[in-house]
Amino acid sequence: MHEYAITEALLKTASEYAENNGAKRVLSLNLVIGDLSGIIDESVQFYWDMVSEDTICAGSILKFEKQSAVFRCLACQSEFPMVEELAPCPKCGSIDIRVISGDDFTLKSIEIEK
Amino acid sequence: MSIEKVQIVEKILDANDQMALENQQVFDQKNILAINIMASPGAGKTSLILRTIEGLASDYKIAVIEGDTAPVTIDADKIYERGIPVTQINTGGDCHLDALMVRKGMQALNLEGVDLVIIENVGNLICPAAFKLGSHLNVAIASIPEGDDKPYKYPNIYRGIQCLVLNKTDLLPYVDFNLEYFKQGIRILNPGVDILPLSSKTGEGMDAWLAWLCKRINEKKHAQK
Numbered sequence: 001m002h003e004y005a006i007t008e009a010l011l012k013t014a015s016e017y018a019e020n021n022g023a024k025r026v027l028s029l030n031l032v033i034g035d036l037s038g039i040i041d042e043s044v045q046f047y048w049d050m051v052s053e054d055t056i057c058a059g060s061i062l063k064f065e066k067q068s069a070v071f072r073c074l075a076c077q078s079e080f081p082m083v084e085e086l087a088p089c090p091k092c093g094s095i096d097i098r099v100i101s102g103d104d105f106t107l108k109s110i111e112i113e114k
Numbered sequence: 115m116s117i118e119k120v121q122i123v124e125k126i127l128d129a130n131d132q133m134a135l136e137n138q139q140v141f142d143q144k145n146i147l148a149i150n151i152m153a154s155p156g157a158g159k160t161s162l163i164l165r166t167i168e169g170l171a172s173d174y175k176i177a178v179i180e181g182d183t184a185p186v187t188i189d190a191d192k193i194y195e196r197g198i199p200v201t202q203i204n205t206g207g208d209c210h211l212d213a214l215m216v217r218k219g220m221q222a223l224n225l226e227g228v229d230l231v232i233i234e235n236v237g238n239l240i241c242p243a244a245f246k247l248g249s250h251l252n253v254a255i256a257s258i259p260e261g262d263d264k265p266y267k268y269p270n271i272y273r274g275i276q277c278l279v280l281n282k283t284d285l286l287p288y289v290d291f292n293l294e295y296f297k298q299g300i301r302i303l304n305p306g307v308d309i310l311p312l313s314s315k316t317g318e319g320m321d322a323w324l325a326w327l328c329k330r331i332n333e334k335k336h337a338q339k
Contacts, residue, residue, distance in 0.1 A: 002210055002241035010126050021120050038244055038270045074305075085269050086302045095302045099273070105126045114116045 003043035023112035069102025133213035137248025150249035155237030179219035210241035265299030
């Protein structure tokens with residue numbers, strides 16, 4: 001549900017960069033979406049067409065790149081990709097684990113027409 | 115006409131995170147501890163706040179920012195009736211508070227001399243987890259009738275918290291709730307987080323919560339600016 005607010009924030013960031021770079025319009029946006037970001041790409045896509053209407057981003061395409069989550073075990077220091085969110089360390093069985101990547105939603109780049 | 119690629123690499127919620135940081139600086143300047151209370155609807159956010167006011171209002175100056183999705187002041191009225199400064203933020207259907215809304219709430223309150231600001235987030239286990247507000251501590255409330263599988267189904271809300279209040283323990287005899295299963299889920303998501311079982315209704319366990327909070331209010335009160 002919060003994808004609407006996030007999509008608005010995305011529009012603001014992309015539009016600022018586009019205008020600062022003298023764009024006539026934005027053609028596409030390259031986004032990285034972490035497995036644990038809690039964001040559904042389909043929802044962002046759904047809201048995008050709505051919020052970007054009549055802006056410099058109107059008609060642009062969203063390209064999502066999925067980033068898998070990686071955990072680090074603080075007991076044995078091993079790093080492992082997430083298989084299941086609530087699984088202990090596969091090497092030593094400790095539950096003292098931290099997410100080290102995969103919880104962000106990032107705008108990597110945009111393609112603009114000048 | 116030419117096509118060009120512009121490198122950005124910016125987190126989408128950077129603007130919100132930045133504003134949250136500024137909110138926190140305002141609290142820090144005034145030696146105020148700010149806590150963000152998150153839970154599903156009906157877990158007992160307002161009841162815990164009322165109990166907290168009951169327990170601490172004689173020793174500390176408290177103010178409350180109430181987040182609600184609808185313009186009904188049921189929760190804010192209960193706090194106002196106890197003589198506590200309160201401001202309500204209507205999110206207009208939005209499912210969470212964000213840093214800008216909290217800033218507006220802060221501006222609507224007189225924060226001079228306040229020791230503790232309690233922010234009651236919108237009842238929801240998903241969206242509030244994504245938006246930093248500027249609070250020093252995030253507290254989630256889970257309650258017995260919601261079931262012991264909540265950490266497994268809504269993991270994100272439990273990751274960024276410093277305290278998990280498990281409310282409605284008076285209902286344990288009537289509900290199938292496996293406390294160990296619940297706690298294991300929380301510990302994997304957030305090792306070392308304080309888990310405080312209590313009942314806002316009977317008052318059982320409330321002392322531990324108040325002590326937990328007092329310790330942190332006092333630390334903030336006497337912290338270097």
